Amino acid sequence: MVDVWEVKERVIEDNDAESKKVQAYLSSRNVFMVNLMGSPGAGKTTTLLRIIENLKDSFRIGVMEADVDSKVDAETIAKTGVRTVQLHTGGSCHMDADMTLRGLNYLDAEGLDAVFLENIGNLVCPAEFDVGAAKKVMILSVPEGDDKPLKYPLMFKVSDCLLINKIDTAPVFDFDMDRLHEHVSALNPDMPVFPVSSKTGEGFEVFTDWLKKEILSWRKQNV
Protein backbone atom coordinates (compact mmCIF):
# COMPACT_ATOMS: atom_id res chain seq x y z
CA MET A 1 0.00 0.00 0.00
CA VAL A 2 1.39 3.38 -1.02
CA ASP A 3 0.39 6.94 -0.33
CA VAL A 4 0.53 8.43 -3.76
CA TRP A 5 0.36 12.17 -3.46
CA GLU A 6 -0.98 15.15 -1.68
CA VAL A 7 -2.53 17.78 -3.91
CA LYS A 8 -3.53 20.98 -2.17
CA GLU A 9 -5.43 22.71 -4.91
CA ARG A 10 -6.99 25.75 -3.31
CA VAL A 11 -9.56 27.49 -5.46
CA ILE A 12 -10.98 29.34 -2.49
CA GLU A 13 -9.59 32.67 -3.70
CA ASP A 14 -11.44 35.55 -2.21
CA ASN A 15 -14.25 33.42 -0.80
CA ASP A 16 -13.35 34.50 2.73
CA ALA A 17 -13.62 38.17 1.79
CA GLU A 18 -17.03 37.44 0.25
CA SER A 19 -18.14 35.57 3.35
CA LYS A 20 -17.55 38.76 5.38
CA LYS A 21 -19.98 40.55 3.05
CA VAL A 22 -22.56 37.84 3.79
CA GLN A 23 -21.95 38.29 7.53
CA ALA A 24 -22.41 42.06 7.17
CA TYR A 25 -25.63 41.57 5.18
CA LEU A 26 -27.01 39.24 7.85
CA SER A 27 -25.80 41.26 10.80
CA SER A 28 -27.29 44.54 9.52
CA ARG A 29 -30.66 42.81 9.13
CA ASN A 30 -30.35 40.82 12.37
CA VAL A 31 -30.77 37.52 10.49
CA PHE A 32 -29.24 34.33 11.89
CA MET A 33 -28.09 31.95 9.14
CA VAL A 34 -27.49 28.20 9.29
CA ASN A 35 -25.42 26.36 6.66
CA LEU A 36 -26.87 22.83 6.57
CA MET A 37 -24.50 20.25 5.11
CA GLY A 38 -24.44 16.49 4.56
CA SER A 39 -24.19 13.69 1.99
CA PRO A 40 -26.80 13.13 -0.71
CA GLY A 41 -29.73 11.45 1.03
CA ALA A 42 -28.59 12.22 4.60
CA GLY A 43 -31.98 13.82 5.20
CA LYS A 44 -31.30 17.54 4.92
CA THR A 45 -34.73 18.46 3.56
CA THR A 46 -36.74 16.32 6.00
CA THR A 47 -34.60 17.75 8.81
CA LEU A 48 -35.50 21.25 7.62
CA LEU A 49 -39.18 20.31 7.72
CA ARG A 50 -38.77 19.28 11.38
CA ILE A 51 -36.87 22.48 12.22
CA ILE A 52 -39.55 24.62 10.56
CA GLU A 53 -42.29 22.72 12.44
CA ASN A 54 -40.60 23.32 15.80
CA LEU A 55 -39.41 26.90 15.27
CA LYS A 56 -41.95 28.59 13.01
CA ASP A 57 -44.02 29.90 15.92
CA SER A 58 -40.97 31.56 17.48
CA PHE A 59 -39.12 32.86 14.41
CA ARG A 60 -39.80 34.12 10.89
CA ILE A 61 -37.92 31.58 8.80
CA GLY A 62 -36.54 31.63 5.25
CA VAL A 63 -34.98 28.76 3.31
CA MET A 64 -32.50 28.65 0.42
CA GLU A 65 -32.40 25.29 -1.31
CA ALA A 66 -29.18 24.74 -3.27
CA ASP A 67 -29.09 22.00 -5.87
CA VAL A 68 -27.11 21.13 -8.95
CA ASP A 69 -30.43 20.56 -10.68
CA SER A 70 -34.18 20.15 -10.00
CA LYS A 71 -36.44 22.04 -7.64
CA VAL A 72 -38.06 19.17 -5.75
CA ASP A 73 -36.64 20.22 -2.37
CA ALA A 74 -37.71 23.85 -2.70
CA GLU A 75 -41.21 22.73 -3.66
CA THR A 76 -41.35 20.51 -0.58
CA ILE A 77 -40.21 23.32 1.70
CA ALA A 78 -42.44 25.97 0.07
CA LYS A 79 -45.49 23.92 1.06
CA THR A 80 -44.80 24.76 4.73
CA GLY A 81 -45.47 28.41 3.91
CA VAL A 82 -41.99 29.73 4.71
CA ARG A 83 -40.21 32.01 2.24
CA THR A 84 -38.19 29.72 -0.07
CA VAL A 85 -35.86 30.10 -3.03
CA GLN A 86 -34.28 27.45 -5.20
CA LEU A 87 -30.63 28.05 -6.07
CA HIS A 88 -29.06 26.17 -8.97
CA THR A 89 -25.28 25.93 -8.85
CA GLY A 90 -25.24 24.66 -12.45
CA GLY A 91 -22.64 21.96 -11.92
CA SER A 92 -20.76 23.32 -8.92
CA CYS A 93 -20.53 20.84 -6.04
CA HIS A 94 -20.89 23.44 -3.28
CA MET A 95 -22.23 26.89 -2.44
CA ASP A 96 -19.71 29.70 -2.10
CA ALA A 97 -20.12 33.01 -0.29
CA ASP A 98 -20.82 35.03 -3.45
CA MET A 99 -23.60 32.64 -4.53
CA THR A 100 -24.98 32.83 -0.99
CA LEU A 101 -25.10 36.61 -1.04
CA ARG A 102 -26.94 36.56 -4.37
CA GLY A 103 -29.31 33.95 -2.93
CA LEU A 104 -30.00 36.13 0.12
CA ASN A 105 -30.79 39.09 -2.14
CA TYR A 106 -33.27 37.00 -4.13
CA LEU A 107 -34.79 35.58 -0.97
CA ASP A 108 -34.94 39.10 0.46
CA ALA A 109 -33.96 38.20 4.00
CA GLU A 110 -35.29 41.52 5.30
CA GLY A 111 -37.77 40.88 8.09
CA LEU A 112 -36.68 37.29 8.66
CA ASP A 113 -35.18 36.03 11.92
CA ALA A 114 -33.43 32.94 10.62
CA VAL A 115 -32.38 31.66 7.19
CA PHE A 116 -31.45 28.06 6.49
CA LEU A 117 -29.24 27.25 3.53
CA GLU A 118 -29.45 23.64 2.41
CA ASN A 119 -26.07 23.10 0.77
CA ILE A 120 -25.29 20.63 -2.06
CA GLY A 121 -25.11 17.01 -0.89
CA ASN A 122 -21.34 16.61 -0.53
CA LEU A 123 -18.92 16.11 2.40
CA VAL A 124 -15.85 17.63 0.73
CA CYS A 125 -16.10 21.12 -0.81
CA PRO A 126 -18.91 22.61 1.31
CA ALA A 127 -16.52 22.20 4.29
CA GLU A 128 -13.91 24.37 2.56
CA PHE A 129 -16.15 27.21 1.43
CA ASP A 130 -17.31 29.34 4.33
CA VAL A 131 -20.55 31.04 3.28
CA GLY A 132 -20.75 33.39 6.26
CA ALA A 133 -23.39 31.50 8.26
CA ALA A 134 -23.62 31.98 12.03
CA LYS A 135 -23.69 28.20 12.50
CA LYS A 136 -22.69 25.22 10.40
CA VAL A 137 -24.88 22.20 11.08
CA MET A 138 -23.78 18.86 9.68
CA ILE A 139 -26.03 15.83 9.20
CA LEU A 140 -24.57 12.34 9.13
CA SER A 141 -27.08 9.54 8.66
CA VAL A 142 -26.76 6.11 10.25
CA PRO A 143 -26.66 4.22 6.89
CA GLU A 144 -23.51 6.15 5.88
CA GLY A 145 -21.48 4.49 8.61
CA ASP A 146 -19.53 5.51 11.72
CA ASP A 147 -16.21 5.78 9.83
CA LYS A 148 -17.06 8.97 7.94
CA PRO A 149 -15.07 11.31 10.27
CA LEU A 150 -11.94 9.41 9.22
CA LYS A 151 -12.62 9.99 5.52
CA TYR A 152 -14.06 13.50 5.55
CA PRO A 153 -12.38 15.04 8.61
CA LEU A 154 -12.61 18.71 7.56
CA MET A 155 -16.42 18.63 7.51
CA PHE A 156 -16.47 17.35 11.09
CA LYS A 157 -13.81 19.88 12.15
CA VAL A 158 -15.54 22.99 10.83
CA SER A 159 -19.10 22.13 11.90
CA ASP A 160 -20.70 23.65 15.02
CA CYS A 161 -23.20 20.87 15.58
CA LEU A 162 -23.70 17.32 14.34
CA LEU A 163 -27.02 15.58 13.81
CA ILE A 164 -26.94 11.78 13.57
CA ASN A 165 -30.04 11.20 11.47
CA LYS A 166 -32.12 8.09 10.70
CA ILE A 167 -31.51 6.56 14.14
CA ASP A 168 -34.81 4.69 13.64
CA THR A 169 -32.94 2.50 11.12
CA ALA A 170 -30.08 1.63 13.50
CA PRO A 171 -31.26 -1.99 13.96
CA VAL A 172 -30.47 -2.84 10.32
CA PHE A 173 -27.03 -1.18 10.23
CA ASP A 174 -23.73 -1.83 12.01
CA PHE A 175 -23.42 1.76 13.21
CA ASP A 176 -21.43 2.03 16.44
CA MET A 177 -22.43 5.27 18.20
CA ASP A 178 -19.51 5.01 20.66
CA ARG A 179 -17.00 4.66 17.84
CA LEU A 180 -18.59 7.62 16.06
CA HIS A 181 -18.27 9.72 19.21
CA GLU A 182 -14.60 8.72 19.52
CA HIS A 183 -13.85 9.76 15.94
CA VAL A 184 -15.77 13.02 16.31
CA SER A 185 -14.15 13.89 19.66
CA ALA A 186 -10.71 13.55 18.12
CA LEU A 187 -11.60 16.18 15.50
CA ASN A 188 -13.99 18.52 17.29
CA PRO A 189 -14.19 17.71 21.02
CA ASP A 190 -16.77 20.33 22.03
CA MET A 191 -19.22 19.89 19.17
CA PRO A 192 -22.72 18.96 20.38
CA VAL A 193 -24.02 15.74 18.81
CA PHE A 194 -27.78 15.11 18.54
CA PRO A 195 -29.14 11.69 17.54
CA VAL A 196 -32.39 12.26 15.65
CA SER A 197 -34.83 10.73 13.22
CA SER A 198 -36.30 13.19 10.76
CA LYS A 199 -38.78 10.47 9.80
CA THR A 200 -40.24 9.87 13.29
CA GLY A 201 -39.30 13.21 14.85
CA GLU A 202 -37.34 11.52 17.64
CA GLY A 203 -34.69 13.74 19.21
CA PHE A 204 -35.71 16.92 17.40
CA GLU A 205 -36.97 18.83 20.42
CA VAL A 206 -33.57 18.63 22.11
CA PHE A 207 -31.88 19.82 18.93
CA THR A 208 -34.28 22.66 18.15
CA ASP A 209 -34.13 23.81 21.80
CA TRP A 210 -30.36 24.09 21.37
CA LEU A 211 -30.84 25.91 18.06
CA LYS A 212 -33.38 28.29 19.56
CA LYS A 213 -30.92 29.25 22.29
CA GLU A 214 -28.21 29.80 19.67
CA ILE A 215 -30.48 32.04 17.61
CA LEU A 216 -31.55 34.12 20.64
CA SER A 217 -27.99 34.41 21.92
CA TRP A 218 -26.69 35.49 18.49
CA ARG A 219 -29.44 38.06 18.08
CA LYS A 220 -28.76 39.45 21.56
CA GLN A 221 -25.06 39.84 20.79
CA ASN A 222 -25.78 41.26 17.34
CA VAL A 223 -27.88 44.19 18.56
Place this chain on the structure above:
Amino acid sequence: MVDVWEVKERVIEDNDAESKKVQAYLSSRNVFMVNLMGSPGAGKTTTLLRIIENLKDSFRIGVMEADVDSKVDAETIAKTGVRTVQLHTGGSCHMDADMTLRGLNYLDAEGLDAVFLENIGNLVCPAEFDVGAAKKVMILSVPEGDDKPLKYPLMFKVSDCLLINKIDTAPVFDFDMDRLHEHVSALNPDMPVFPVSSKTGEGFEVFTDWLKKEILSWRKQNV
Protein backbone atom coordinates in the same frame (compact mmCIF):
# COMPACT_ATOMS: atom_id res chain seq x y z
CA MET B 1 -39.77 30.26 -5.65
CA VAL B 2 -37.04 31.68 -7.88
CA ASP B 3 -34.33 30.11 -9.98
CA VAL B 4 -31.37 32.18 -9.01
CA TRP B 5 -28.58 31.49 -11.43
CA GLU B 6 -26.78 29.04 -13.57
CA VAL B 7 -23.04 28.99 -13.13
CA LYS B 8 -21.17 26.83 -15.60
CA GLU B 9 -17.73 26.93 -14.12
CA ARG B 10 -15.72 24.41 -16.07
CA VAL B 11 -12.36 23.59 -14.53
CA ILE B 12 -12.07 20.45 -16.63
CA GLU B 13 -9.34 21.98 -18.81
CA ASP B 14 -7.25 19.33 -20.42
CA ASN B 15 -8.72 16.49 -18.38
CA ASP B 16 -10.08 14.85 -21.54
CA ALA B 17 -6.63 14.87 -23.16
CA GLU B 18 -5.22 13.28 -20.01
CA SER B 19 -7.97 10.65 -20.00
CA LYS B 20 -6.78 9.56 -23.46
CA LYS B 21 -3.33 8.95 -21.95
CA VAL B 22 -4.95 6.76 -19.31
CA GLN B 23 -6.80 4.84 -22.02
CA ALA B 24 -3.54 4.36 -23.93
CA TYR B 25 -1.77 3.16 -20.77
CA LEU B 26 -4.54 0.63 -20.09
CA SER B 27 -4.96 -0.46 -23.69
CA SER B 28 -1.24 -1.13 -24.21
CA ARG B 29 -1.21 -3.33 -21.10
CA ASN B 30 -4.60 -4.92 -21.86
CA VAL B 31 -6.00 -3.76 -18.50
CA PHE B 32 -9.74 -3.14 -18.10
CA MET B 33 -10.51 -0.31 -15.68
CA VAL B 34 -13.69 0.42 -13.74
CA ASN B 35 -14.41 3.83 -12.21
CA LEU B 36 -16.60 3.10 -9.17
CA MET B 37 -18.59 6.10 -7.99
CA GLY B 38 -21.23 6.86 -5.37
CA SER B 39 -22.12 8.93 -2.29
CA PRO B 40 -20.22 8.65 0.99
CA GLY B 41 -21.46 5.47 2.62
CA ALA B 42 -23.16 4.05 -0.49
CA GLY B 43 -21.11 0.88 0.00
CA LYS B 44 -18.31 1.24 -2.55
CA THR B 45 -15.72 -0.66 -0.51
CA THR B 46 -17.99 -3.54 0.51
CA THR B 47 -19.11 -3.79 -3.12
CA LEU B 48 -15.47 -4.07 -4.15
CA LEU B 49 -15.00 -6.89 -1.65
CA ARG B 50 -17.91 -8.77 -3.29
CA ILE B 51 -16.51 -8.12 -6.79
CA ILE B 52 -13.07 -9.38 -5.75
CA GLU B 53 -14.60 -12.47 -4.17
CA ASN B 54 -16.51 -13.34 -7.35
CA LEU B 55 -13.86 -12.42 -9.93
CA LYS B 56 -10.49 -13.13 -8.34
CA ASP B 57 -10.33 -16.68 -9.69
CA SER B 58 -10.92 -15.47 -13.25
CA PHE B 59 -8.90 -12.23 -13.32
CA ARG B 60 -5.80 -10.67 -11.76
CA ILE B 61 -7.28 -7.66 -10.00
CA GLY B 62 -5.81 -4.38 -8.76
CA VAL B 63 -7.51 -1.68 -6.70
CA MET B 64 -6.89 2.05 -6.32
CA GLU B 65 -8.59 3.54 -3.29
CA ALA B 66 -9.05 7.30 -3.55
CA ASP B 67 -9.80 9.26 -0.42
CA VAL B 68 -9.50 12.80 0.81
CA ASP B 69 -7.90 11.38 3.93
CA SER B 70 -7.31 8.10 5.80
CA LYS B 71 -6.35 4.70 4.49
CA VAL B 72 -9.04 2.53 6.09
CA ASP B 73 -10.53 1.41 2.77
CA ALA B 74 -7.18 0.44 1.24
CA GLU B 75 -6.35 -1.57 4.37
CA THR B 76 -9.68 -3.39 4.08
CA ILE B 77 -9.09 -4.21 0.42
CA ALA B 78 -5.41 -5.16 0.87
CA LYS B 79 -6.50 -7.95 3.24
CA THR B 80 -8.04 -9.79 0.26
CA GLY B 81 -4.55 -10.13 -1.19
CA VAL B 82 -5.16 -8.07 -4.34
CA ARG B 83 -2.66 -5.38 -5.33
CA THR B 84 -3.88 -2.15 -3.67
CA VAL B 85 -2.78 1.47 -3.49
CA GLN B 86 -4.21 4.30 -1.44
CA LEU B 87 -4.52 7.61 -3.28
CA HIS B 88 -4.94 10.82 -1.30
CA THR B 89 -6.46 13.70 -3.23
CA GLY B 90 -5.54 16.09 -0.43
CA GLY B 91 -8.77 18.06 -0.43
CA SER B 92 -9.97 17.50 -3.98
CA CYS B 93 -13.51 16.10 -4.19
CA HIS B 94 -12.85 13.85 -7.18
CA MET B 95 -10.18 11.96 -9.08
CA ASP B 96 -9.04 13.43 -12.40
CA ALA B 97 -7.32 11.66 -15.27
CA ASP B 98 -3.83 12.91 -14.36
CA MET B 99 -4.17 11.65 -10.78
CA THR B 100 -5.45 8.36 -12.15
CA LEU B 101 -2.45 7.93 -14.45
CA ARG B 102 -0.10 8.60 -11.54
CA GLY B 103 -2.06 6.11 -9.46
CA LEU B 104 -1.79 3.46 -12.17
CA ASN B 105 1.96 3.98 -12.32
CA TYR B 106 2.25 3.52 -8.56
CA LEU B 107 -0.01 0.50 -8.64
CA ASP B 108 2.00 -0.85 -11.57
CA ALA B 109 -0.94 -2.22 -13.54
CA GLU B 110 1.40 -4.38 -15.65
CA GLY B 111 0.24 -7.97 -15.49
CA LEU B 112 -3.20 -7.16 -14.15
CA ASP B 113 -6.44 -7.92 -16.02
CA ALA B 114 -8.72 -5.46 -14.28
CA VAL B 115 -8.24 -2.39 -12.11
CA PHE B 116 -10.97 -0.88 -9.96
CA LEU B 117 -10.75 2.77 -8.97
CA GLU B 118 -12.86 3.65 -5.94
CA ASN B 119 -13.54 7.34 -6.49
CA ILE B 120 -14.20 9.95 -3.76
CA GLY B 121 -17.69 9.71 -2.23
CA ASN B 122 -19.45 12.43 -4.22
CA LEU B 123 -22.22 12.53 -6.86
CA VAL B 124 -21.20 15.79 -8.52
CA CYS B 125 -17.60 16.23 -9.71
CA PRO B 126 -16.63 12.57 -10.33
CA ALA B 127 -19.35 12.60 -13.03
CA GLU B 128 -17.63 15.50 -14.80
CA PHE B 129 -14.08 14.21 -14.74
CA ASP B 130 -13.59 11.30 -17.09
CA VAL B 131 -10.63 9.28 -15.83
CA GLY B 132 -10.31 7.03 -18.89
CA ALA B 133 -11.96 3.92 -17.43
CA ALA B 134 -13.53 1.32 -19.74
CA LYS B 135 -16.68 1.36 -17.60
CA LYS B 136 -18.22 3.73 -15.07
CA VAL B 137 -20.17 1.90 -12.39
CA MET B 138 -22.37 3.93 -10.09
CA ILE B 139 -23.70 2.80 -6.73
CA LEU B 140 -26.85 4.31 -5.28
CA SER B 141 -27.92 2.93 -1.92
CA VAL B 142 -31.54 2.52 -0.84
CA PRO B 143 -31.23 4.87 2.19
CA GLU B 144 -30.25 7.75 -0.13
CA GLY B 145 -33.69 7.77 -1.73
CA ASP B 146 -35.23 7.23 -5.17
CA ASP B 147 -35.14 10.96 -6.06
CA LYS B 148 -31.37 11.18 -6.53
CA PRO B 149 -31.47 11.02 -10.37
CA LEU B 150 -33.43 14.31 -10.28
CA LYS B 151 -30.78 16.02 -8.18
CA TYR B 152 -27.58 14.55 -9.62
CA PRO B 153 -28.61 13.79 -13.23
CA LEU B 154 -25.14 13.91 -14.80
CA MET B 155 -23.89 11.01 -12.68
CA PHE B 156 -26.77 8.85 -13.87
CA LYS B 157 -26.29 9.99 -17.48
CA VAL B 158 -22.59 9.18 -17.75
CA SER B 159 -22.63 5.84 -15.92
CA ASP B 160 -22.58 2.52 -17.78
CA CYS B 161 -24.19 0.50 -15.02
CA LEU B 162 -26.09 1.24 -11.82
CA LEU B 163 -26.05 -0.84 -8.65
CA ILE B 164 -28.87 -0.26 -6.17
CA ASN B 165 -27.14 -1.28 -2.96
CA LYS B 166 -28.44 -2.11 0.54
CA ILE B 167 -31.67 -3.65 -0.78
CA ASP B 168 -31.72 -5.70 2.45
CA THR B 169 -32.69 -2.47 4.25
CA ALA B 170 -35.61 -1.65 1.91
CA PRO B 171 -38.27 -2.52 4.54
CA VAL B 172 -37.24 0.45 6.72
CA PHE B 173 -37.06 3.01 3.89
CA ASP B 174 -39.64 4.52 1.51
CA PHE B 175 -37.62 3.65 -1.58
CA ASP B 176 -39.81 3.14 -4.64
CA MET B 177 -37.92 0.96 -7.13
CA ASP B 178 -40.41 1.69 -9.92
CA ARG B 179 -40.04 5.43 -9.45
CA LEU B 180 -36.24 5.03 -9.44
CA HIS B 181 -36.42 3.11 -12.72
CA GLU B 182 -38.59 5.84 -14.24
CA HIS B 183 -36.13 8.57 -13.26
CA VAL B 184 -33.15 6.53 -14.49
CA SER B 185 -34.82 5.61 -17.80
CA ALA B 186 -35.43 9.26 -18.56
CA LEU B 187 -31.69 9.97 -18.25
CA ASN B 188 -30.04 6.77 -19.45
CA PRO B 189 -32.59 4.36 -20.94
CA ASP B 190 -30.22 1.48 -21.77
CA MET B 191 -28.21 1.41 -18.56
CA PRO B 192 -28.40 -1.96 -16.78
CA VAL B 193 -29.59 -1.66 -13.18
CA PHE B 194 -28.67 -4.34 -10.63
CA PRO B 195 -30.33 -4.44 -7.18
CA VAL B 196 -27.77 -5.83 -4.72
CA SER B 197 -26.83 -6.05 -1.08
CA SER B 198 -23.10 -5.88 -0.44
CA LYS B 199 -23.87 -6.93 3.13
CA THR B 200 -25.69 -10.18 2.33
CA GLY B 201 -24.27 -10.75 -1.16
CA GLU B 202 -27.74 -10.82 -2.73
CA GLY B 203 -27.77 -9.99 -6.44
CA PHE B 204 -23.98 -9.96 -6.86
CA GLU B 205 -23.70 -12.99 -9.09
CA VAL B 206 -25.90 -11.41 -11.74
CA PHE B 207 -23.86 -8.22 -11.59
CA THR B 208 -20.44 -9.86 -11.65
CA ASP B 209 -21.55 -12.14 -14.51
CA TRP B 210 -22.37 -8.99 -16.47
CA LEU B 211 -19.03 -7.45 -15.46
CA LYS B 212 -17.13 -10.60 -16.45
CA LYS B 213 -18.68 -10.48 -19.92
CA GLU B 214 -17.78 -6.80 -20.23
CA ILE B 215 -14.16 -7.49 -19.26
CA LEU B 216 -13.82 -10.40 -21.69
CA SER B 217 -15.49 -8.48 -24.51
CA TRP B 218 -13.24 -5.42 -23.95
CA ARG B 219 -10.11 -7.54 -23.84
CA LYS B 220 -11.13 -9.32 -27.04
CA GLN B 221 -11.66 -6.01 -28.86
CA ASN B 222 -8.48 -4.55 -27.39
CA VAL B 223 -6.16 -7.23 -28.74
